[in-house]
Amino acid sequence: MAIAFKLLIVLSFACFILTSCTGGNGSPEAAPAARQEAVRSGENRPAPGPDESMFRIEVTVPPGITAEQPFKAEGALINKSPTAWEMEHGADMFTYSIYDGNDRPVLQEWNTIAVTSIGIGTTLSPDAAYSYDGREHTSIPLNELTVKEPGEYTVVAHAQFTIRYEGKSYHFKISSDPYEFNVMK
Numbered sequence: 001m002a003i004a005f006k007l008l009i010v011l012s013f014a015c016f017i018l019t020s021c022t023g024g025n026g027s028p029e030a031a032p033a034a035r036q037e038a039v040r041s042g043e044n045r046p047a048p049g050p051d052e053s054m055f056r057i058e059v060t061v062p063p064g065i066t067a068e069q070p071f072k073a074e075g076a077l078i079n080k081s082p083t084a085w086e087m088e089h090g091a092d093m094f095t096y097s098i099y100d101g102n103d104r105p106v107l108q109e110w111n112t113i114a115v116t117s118i119g120i121g122t123t124l125s126p127d128a129a130y131s132y133d134g135r136e137h138t139s140i141p142l143n144e145l146t147v148k149e150p151g152e153y154t155v156v157a158h159a160q161f162t163i164r165y166e167g168k169s170y171h172f173k174i175s176s177d178p179y180e181f182n183v184m185k
Contacts, residue, residue: 050163050170054081057176058129059096059157065183067150073143075157075176076129085124089161091115091137096145099178101152108146114139147183154178 056078065071075094079085092115098106116137124130133143147153157176162169 049165049168050081050083050085050172052172052174054079054083055172055174056080057157057159057174059155059176059179061145061155061179061181065147065181067183067185068146068148070144070146072133072141073145073155073157074131075143075159076131077124077159077161078129079124079126082126084126086121086164087124087130087161088119088121088164089132089159090120091118091134092142093120093132093159093161094134095142095158095160097156097158098145098147099154099156103154106147106153110140112139113142150183150185152180152182154180 058076058078060074062071073096075096098108100106115134118137120132122130133141145155156178158173159175160171160173162171164170
């Protein structure tokens with residue numbers, strides 16, 4: 001029993017010495033202070049990954065929309081976080097839904113939409129807005145919309161994108177708040 005007790009004391013002392021060493025100046029007194037500072041500064045904690053609350057989608061349309069005349073909606077992804085994110089998306093990052101005054105969908109008269117399967121990468125800086133309309137990679141502009149009848153409508157922008165962070169992929173599909181607009185005759 002006495003041997004086991006002595007062995008326990010020796011092992012405890014060895015563990016204390018191993019955990020107290022800093023690898024720098026070797027001073028056991030410096031290690032606890034350095035560890036405490038690292039914890040205070042967040043050094044030992046990995047930064048959290050991105051989540052939906054860090055982003056917002058805004059959508060606008062031009063004033064003076066006329067029935068049966070095409071108009072362009074503009075969707076923008078806003079980075080609300082203090083972190084710059086490495087982002088990837090396809091040519092169809094933004095899509096749009098229109099609803100009439102009774103919240104019924106207003107369908108667009110597109111027969112077929114061809115989208116080039118490309119990947120676009122960019123850095124989304126803090127407080128920055130990013131917009132992409134598909135440009136030459138879609139057969140028709142996805143943000144070009146038409147409403148046939150005058151009245152009150154809302155449009156919602158939807159964005160689909162991926163954030164790459166610490167070797168992981170975070171996929172997002174988020175939508176804007178409805179944006180109200182009027183269509184004249």
